[in-house]
Amino acid sequence: ASGKVIDLINDEEYAPLRNENMTGAFVGKVREEYENILSDICDKCCDTVLFASDQANRITEEILKKYDVAPDFPWEQSRFQSYGTFRHSDSRKWFALIMNIKWDALLKNKNSDTTDVINLKINPENSGKLTENPGIYPGYHMNHRNWVSVVLNDTLSDDAVMKLVDTSFSLT
Secondary structure, eight states, rough: OOOOOOETTEEEEEEGTTOOTTOOOOHHHHHHHHHHHHHHHHHHHOOOOOOHHHHHHHHHHHHHHHEEEEBBTTTTTTTTTTTTEOOTTOOEEEEEEEEEEEHHHHHHHHOOEEEEEEHHHHHHHGGGHHTTTEEEEEEETSSSSTEEEEEEESSSSSHHHHHHHHHHHHHH
């Protein structure tokens, strides 16, 4: 998104706003008020969400309610900055990881569209059976016998995802 501040005297964009080398009381006040207006619009119109998909945000709320665990984002300074880990409060061992990845990572189909997934630990003897279900894949970037990736696009209900979260929580 972008915006413009128009100088009403000449009906043109007020260029000093974008030129960081321009200083002074007036341009400083214009910048301050412009940022205040944008912040006000954001506060009134935008909701803060942690993840791209509605289901990922609902599951996050369910995990918070049930386990009193909010995600942390340990890879702030990298391209994985939006990946959220859910950790046991005592051991700090993680039991879930929500990521936004390309479909190609799951399907090997050259599809560059992205989707939210949650990686969850499973009983290894259930691996083959679980991945036969739509929306459940071998764990992306994890041991495929011990982890699954569940697509968070409402293929599985929130209840079904939370049952897998519960299993992962107890196994970790």
